[in-house]
Amino acid sequence: MxxxxxxxxxxxxxxxxxxxxxxxxxxxxxxxxxxxxxxxxxxxxxxxxxxxxxANMQAIVAAVAIEGIVELTVHLRRARLAAAPENIPDAVAWAYLDFARAHPALFDAMFTLPNGLDFGGPDAPVELVDAFGELIEAFAPLAKGEDQETYVEMAWSAIHGQTVLGMSGRLRPQVAAERMAMLVRVLKRE
Amino acid sequence: MxxxxxxxxxxxxxxxxxxxxxxxxxxxxxxxxxxxxxxxxxxxxxxxxxxxxxANMQAIVAAVAIEGIVELTVHLRRARLAAAPENIPDAVAWAYLDFARAHPALFDAMFTLPNGLDFGGPDAPVELVDAFGELIEAFAPLAKGEDQETYVEMAWSAIHGQTVLGMSGRLRPQVAAERMAMLVRVLKRE
DNA sequence: TCGTAGATCTAGCGATGCTAGGATCCGGGC
DNA sequence: GCCCGGATCCTAGCATCGCTAGATCTACGA
Missing domain, CATH: 1.10.10 (Arc Repressor Mutant, subunit A)
Structure with a gap:
């Protein structure tokens, strides 16, 4: 065809x-x-x-997940570009949480449901690489002397953990804002 | 009866x-x-x-999850008691990751599968409260001037995020040790 | 010893993901 | 214009799932 x-x-x-x-x-x-x-x-x-x-139901979940990753990437980028340089980490961390709250099913497809996507492996989809690139833009400057890629993985997973535990009702919602701000303060090491 | x-x-x-x-x-x-x-x-x-x-399949998952939470609690406590005071955060963070690696299905029941457990709510099972208490013992001393409970939630979710993203192959496994050490360093704010 | 209440089983319902095999439609060669 | 072959689409069905109704069987007290 x-x-x-x-x-x-x-x-x-x-x-x-x-x-x-x-x-x-x-x-x-x-x-x-x-x-x-x-x-x-x-x-x-x-x-x-x-x-x-x-091929199967999982492939549909994977397709939705890829779409979600693309949208998350532009969402993070938009937040980064709109923020003053010193506020980029806060803005991007918030954007991450906002995105998950706004699109919980999309987020589930990306991180909770089995989707068969190869994130860290050698043939990871470009969309995943792009998304991580956006995180690098936001958090690598905070690495100081540390290894940048490792630092960004650490920062991402910290934000991610707060997002998933918060969304599943395992953290007190009334302090969500202060909790995320606290994380960013710690990541900034001020 | x-x-x-x-x-x-x-x-x-x-x-x-x-x-x-x-x-x-x-x-x-x-x-x-x-x-x-x-x-x-x-x-x-x-x-x-x-x-x-x-009552249903979910109740079985919940029962397994409760069992897992109890075991995680004793695992964390053991790690804490065996560590020198200044090494407690490292030891407990590692114990958390170790536990998830050793019992991935248990961990899934606790955090990934729908289990209907009410974590943050008013009638959360005692087992959950105990587990969080163990985290408080380990991480509240790092809060310094910050609100302790919020700080512990923040530290826990950071460790949790690194654990789940690592276990699902979304982070580079070869730097897992350095990544977790880096997180603890940041949490300690040395 | 017998009757009843509770414990347990067989059988089945409405779904699920997925597939085989038949019908139907569409396009290209005479 | 006709006919044929291949792609496309549908009907029907398989095995399995969670869950339940109703029959049966067991065990205990009167």
Whole structure:
């Protein structure tokens, strides 16, 4: 099937429709409601058509996760570029938490559900590398003498941990702001 | 059924057998292999018997999670008591990571799988409160002027984040040791 | 010894992810 | 214009899941 043909376009559209439907259903009703039959109904095709686009359910989660990572990257970048240089770590940390709160199902696809994505491995998708690059921009300046990449991993996981524990109700919500500010202060080592 | 009777004891034994079977299967084959039919086979009863002990599958995950939390608590306490005072934060942080690595399925039950446990809420199980108490013992001394409880939440979530991202292959494993050491250094604010 | 209450099992319901095999449609050669 | 072959799509079904209803069987007290 030559690229750019009508069939090719329709096929790509259908793939997008599946991903979008999965996102929408997951955000509104939770991931357990995202079933192959439900997706088929959303795109107005029969169930096996789904398997013409994705090998299995996990591949759909992975596709949504990739989309989420891309959006998270632009969200972080926007926050970084809008902030005064000395406020970049705060702004990006907050943007991370904001994103997770605004798109919990997307966040689940990225970090909680099994999605089969190879993050650290040799053939990690570019989207993942880009996202980490954005974190480097934000937090590498705080590394001081330490190894930058390691420092950024450390900072990211600290922010991530606070995000996931907070979102799952394991931390006191009323001090969320002060807790995140405290983390950034500690990371800045002022 | 009066407590202490033979029937009561047998019932309690069976409950324990279910929890143990769930743990064992989850550790050796992953949580998806833990099905009600499989558990029934393990305890040599028919499947509906499971529902005489647990309302649903999630309640079994919760029971395993509680068990895991208790074990994590003693693991952290042991590490704390064995360490020199100035090394307590390092020792406890490492113990946390060690525990997750040694019992990944247990850790999943506690933090990744839906278990319905109310962590932060008013009627959180005592086991959860005890576990957090252990974290307070370890990290509150680092709070300096800051609010202690908030500081401990911050430190815990940072360690937790590094643990979960590391275990799911999202951080470089070869620098795991230096990364955790770096976090503790930052938390100590030396 | 017998009747009843509780314990346990068999069987089944409505779902799930996923697949096989038949129908249908569409495009290119005569 | 027709016909044929391949791609595309659907119906139907398999095995398995969590969970439950109803029958059966066991054990204990009157």
């Amino acid at each position: 030559e690229p750019g043909s009508r069939k090719e376009r329709e096929r790509a559209e259908r793939r997008r429709a599946i991903i979008t439907a999965a996102r929408d259903i997951a955000e509104s009703e939770g991931w357990p409601a995202v079933t192959t039959r439900r997706l088929a109904q959303s795109i107005e095709y029969s169930q096996p058509v789904i398997y013409g686009h994705f | 009066e407590p202490g009777s033979r029937k009561e004891r047998e019932r309690a034994e069976r409950r324990r057998a279910i929890i143990t079977a769930a743990r064992d299967i989850a550790e050796s084959e992953g949580w998806p292999a833990v099905t009600t039919r499989r558990l029934a086979q393990s305890i040599e009863y028919s499947q509906p018997v499971i529902y005489g002990h647990f």
